[in-house]
Amino acid sequence: MKNADFIKAHDRVKDFDWSPSYTPPSARYPTQYKIPVKTRDPFRHLVRDYCSMERDKDDRQYGAMSDVMARAKMPAKASERWTEVLKIVLPVTTYAEYAAMKCTGQLVDAVDNAELCQGYLAQMIDEVRHVNQEAHLVRYLAKHAPDPEGFTQGFKMRGTNFITRAGRAAFDAFFAGDPIEGALNLQVVAETAYTNPIFVTLTEVAAANGDQATPTTFLSVQSDEARHMANGYATLAAIASVPDNLPRLQRDFDTAFWRQHTFLDTFVSGVYDYFQEERGGSYLEAWTEWVGNDWGGSYIQRLEPFGVNLPRGWAEATDRIKWLGHTAMMLFAASWPMQFIRFDPLTARDFEWFEKKYPGWYGHYGKFWEAFATMTDPADGKLALSMFDGMPPLCRVCHLPCVFPRPDISTMRVKDHGGRKHAFCSEGCEYAFRLESHRYAMNHTWLEHYDGYDLATYIEECGLLRADGKTLIAQPSLRRDKMWTLADIRAQHYEIRDPLRNLPSQGPVGLIQ
Amino acid sequence: MTGTAPQATKPARDFTFITPSLRRLTEYEALTVHQQPDALNFDRPRGNLNVTEWCLLRPDGSPLWRPDSTRLRHPDWFAFRDPAQQWQRTYVRHQEQQETSIARATEDAALDGNLAELDPRWIDRLLCTHYRAWSFFDYAIFRALAPAQREALSDTLGNVLCFQCFDHLRHAQGVILYLVELENCAAGVDDGAGKAAWLTSAIYQPARRLAEQIMATDDWGELLIGLNLVVGPLLQQMATSDLVRRNALQNNDAVASCMVMTAERDRRRNLAATQAFVRMVTDSTCSDSAINRITIQAWLDEWTPRVMAAARALSPVFEAPPVRAIEFSDSYRAAAAATAKIVTDLGFRASADSTS
DSSP states (O other): OOOOHHHHHHHHTTOOOOOSSSSOOSSSSSOOSSSOOOOOOOOOHHHHHHHHHHHHHHHHHHIIIIIIIIHHTTHSSSSSSHHHHHHHHHHHHHEEEHHHHHHHHHHHOOOOOOOHHHHHHHHHHHHHHHHHHHHHHHHHHHHHHHHHHHTTTTTGGTTTOHHHHHHHHHHHGGGGSOHHHHIEEEEEIIIIIHIIIIIIIHHHHHEEEETTTHHHHHHHHHHHHHHHHHHHHHHHHHHTTSGOOOHHHHHHHHHHHHHHHHHHHHHHHHHHSSSOSSSOOOHHHHIIIIIIIIIIITTGGGGGTOOOOOOOTTTHHHHHHHHHHHHHHHHHHHHHGGGGOOOOOOOOHHHHHHHHHOOOOOIIIHHHHHHTTSSSGGGOOOOOGGGGSSOBOOTTTTTTTOSSSSGOOOOOOOEEEETEEEEEEEHHHHHHHHGGGGGTTTTHHHHHHHHBBBHHHHHHHTTOOOOTTSSBBBBBOOSSSOOBBHHHHHHOOOOOOOOGGGGGGBBOOOOOO | OOOOOOOOOOOOOOSSSSSSSSSSHHHHHHHHHHHHHHHTTTTOSSSOOOOOSSSSSOOSSSSSGGGGGSSOOOOOGGGOOOOOOOOOOHHHHHHHHHHHHHHHHHHHHHHHHHHHHTTTHHHIIIIIIIIHHOOOOHHHHHHHHHHHHHHOOSHHHHHHHHHHHHHHHHHHHHHHHHHHHHHTEEEESHHHHHHHHHOTTTTHHHHHHHHHHTTTTTOOOHHHHIIIIIIIIIIIIIIIIIIIHHHHHHHHHHHHHHHHHHHHHHHHHHHHHHHHHHHHSSTTTTHHHHHHHHHHHHHHHHHHHHHHHHHHHTGGGGGSSSSOSSSSSHHHHHHHHHHHHHHHTTTTTOOOOOOO
């Protein structure tokens, strides 16, 4: 088709909507926003071109993985330290994609704008694509990686692991509320700010560590994301063009940023910095480039003429970035028996890198990692968890431990509401709760679910054992000659305790009406 | 760093958390099943608290997925399997093949002079007016199925609805693309005629009323059943298969015929998925099968007269083709009989209207 015809066809597909006169539309997803009927077109893709483009991309990706990469046994040659973390990374990212698919379904319903709806449809199928691609990668690694345990059942752990539950809490925001609130969480924050550090920069780490399967998949995913960012910008520009929308827009934008920042920066920075074996850049550097400069410094600033400002909490987030991942990784590694990956203790070379990239790192975290390296042999019977009095309480909003940005300068607060105590990891999470307490107040954190559980019982009940029924999937080292068993854990008599029940409340939550 | 001590038991090399519907896990199942959280069963922490909960609720306080999003009941929605076993790659590949076949048919018809030779009455009455008006009906189904996939209570059901959603926008856009190509080869192509007919012609008002009812239907189970057991075999059959495809062959329009054939292939896939869905919820092993039967029968009784009204209103269009391949009465009788057979084969009573 000639370009002029293509433009003509595209102009015509914008004219599909009409005002119903027989049956009023269903108010399935009530929105607080006024949405203009006409907008600037985000991109011009018709179904025909879309199918052709995506088929080519699929053929390249799946073809490469099933052909030369499998024959060359490339997954077996990747760094084991790196490959292990994919056992938890991929179930988390896959849920983000699934939640994104649901977000676009809400947008097609709520936005009476045919050109945007068609962009949302392409994104809807893209998100199915990404779910399938990432699930395929997990299955591929289950088949080809040296240690399949954790890949074969990782998706089963998403409801019972405290980290993956926090991932769900963040990505639920893609589709739990007002459709525009979902678009802000998904398209404006998660996709525009974070997919570059996740799907581009993280793949550089993967490739440097011998993993070609992840870049092959993630870069194909990322090739769709530019369109999704365009969807987000078109949606945001349309909403911001109506002055009445601005107060609500800024409020939802503030909350969306904080919800995504708390999980994504914490999780991705830990993955990025602690599972590299062949070391390159740091997450702080990647964040500064992609989120700090590109998103905060360029993308959002372009919206200032519309009246949209950098989100509330931006300055605090910029400060927190330096420490979030290190704090999270200390807890992640200490809680290794509850996980489904094997950890690789840090070496002197790692220590040197961390101190160089994050000056002052050793003073806050070095001793822990030195001790952790001495606690890997089950014969010694030392659990890294024993280095702490217990786990910190989990945040009612983001479900992450209330210990950030660093244990010595934690911004945790405990408040009362509705006859229960609620811990919040930060002012941003408390603010989200104050705005809409009823959306959070009834949930239970992982610690509330498992308070009083013997660690061995938790492991057994959640299926965190290998095929022999005795050895843990998770291990504190990559050694296969000294692996912890359920009996080793049982001998420790470690009880999971929720500290929230004994923490004093600082008073009632001040709800914002 | 790594040792080589073998484990006592060889670990699995495939997903162990999905129960295959047949002997072996298929690629479709592996990449689809349990991607949607299942707070009732699969993802429920056993722990101390016997609660079904979500980290974040909707603004009205309801859960992320509402059990009452359909009036149908089933103990495990995740047990559903798409008979076509479609996942994204297979689905997109299939649609790319269909779109390529249409694009090539259109290109060839333009180059060999076929498009220039089409009867202007065929172009005006059938293509620009009827077929283009019908693209709005398909667009309405697209709009309806997007929230249906959002609300469906399992990933396997959501994906079926998502793919059907895509089908209908493909069909709607296809008409526009064809008319744009036709404008380069033939005179008298009026793209605006379809929308005018859709909004004002008495012929299309029952269909527009139905389209608006479809868009306002919140129950995803009802949509699946109404669209694929009634609208597809009856109304889409008459409006596109009979009026466009069968007449196209008689009026020397190979492209329109090809386009409708691809839509029919989609329709067969969606019908098969819906039949599997109905069998699942009415199977004797489903504790709510009796109440589900009553619900489905009520939907069929409600949808069929509406759909038949829309179909009957199309009667004048059957007079419009320069060469008529089928009479309205024959089309109506056959479509109603086919619909009645689909419904009765599933153990339901066909609407009196469709058997008269």
